[in-house]
Amino acid sequence: MPTSTIEDKDAEAIQAAQERVAVYDRSHWGRITVSDSDRLRFLHNQSTNDIQLLKPGQGCDTVMVTSTARTIDLVSVYVREEDVLLLVSPNRREFLMQWLDRYIFYADQVQLTDVTDETVTFSLIGPGSDDIMQKLGVEAIIAQPYGTHISTPLDHLGKTNPVLIAVGSGLASPGYTLILSALDKEKLWNKIVELGAVPMSDRAADILRILQGRPAPDLELTDDYNPLEAGLLQTISFNKGCYIGQETIARLNTYKGVKQHLWGVRLSAAAEPGTVISVGDEKVGKLTSYTQVSDSYFGLAYIRTKAGGVGSKVRVGEVEGEIVEVPFVTYNL
DSSP: OOOSOOOHHHHHHHHHHHHSOEEEEOTTSEEEEEESTTHHHHHHHHBSSOGGGOOTTOEEEEEEEOTTOOEEEEEEEEEOSSEEEEEEOGGGHHHHHHHHHHTOOTTOOOEEEEOTTTEEEEEEESTTHHHHHHHTTOGGGTTOOTTOEEEEOOTBTBSOOOEEEEEOOSSSSOEEEEEEEGGGHHHHHHHHHHTTOEEEOHHHHHHHHHHHTOOOBTTTBSTTOOTTTTTOGGGOOSSSOOOTTHHHHHHHHHTTOOOEEEEEEEESSOOOTTOEEEETTEEEEEEEEEEEETTEEEEEEEEEGGGOSTTOEEEETTEEEEEEOOTTSOOOO
């Protein structure tokens, strides 16, 4: 986790994502295709969202969970004519390939293919993303619902393979996700930067992730937490049929069994992820991510409901903290 003062280039990229447009290379994220005739039913049964409702050209976010509804990964799903493309976290790609394969039974018509090495992913982040789309000649994607995607060659860049362009930046900010052939990476990256997008480093992207509250595997998405606690209600269908972890999630929702939530915490000084959060002498949570931006300190934490909500004061180890909302998270308290 970043702990030192933010560098000028990172500050510029974060400001661009907030006010104009930044571009982030997410090629180290995993890309898995799920094909054959049972692909939608199979994915529907393995995750929290209603995948079977999706038509080609539509997409959504979903959470892969264990049988006890503990979080594995937050995954973007793009349904295409011949397959479904999954965008998964970098440190979950191999695990998910093995985990999904384990649930393919003899009669299932499902094929998994890891296409990470032959493809790349960019995210356009910020209110100026629409302007980039217009300049790339793909105005049709502007103002479409989240997850909507088109696949098209970008002819004015010269001959390219089709580029999947999807609504959604991967964060709470407006933007688009582009998935394309690795052969066209440099050409399209240079064009996007030429059109005004500010390149964003991994470090700046992680700072922005924390400020916006997107949970990450091994930090906020672990075997200790479920999607309701993580504030991922937009990824959960409470009307779909049975799926892995469904019984636990339904019970927690029906009986208001969620006793802790993911919050932002504004800190008075530096702190370490893993630090216990307390109110008085009582432990109420744990800091999961931390960053510093100039002289401001900020973290993400799971905090028990009894500690209070926005504006409540807590202690993070010896550091004073205040609970704040973060935009990526849905609060259903």
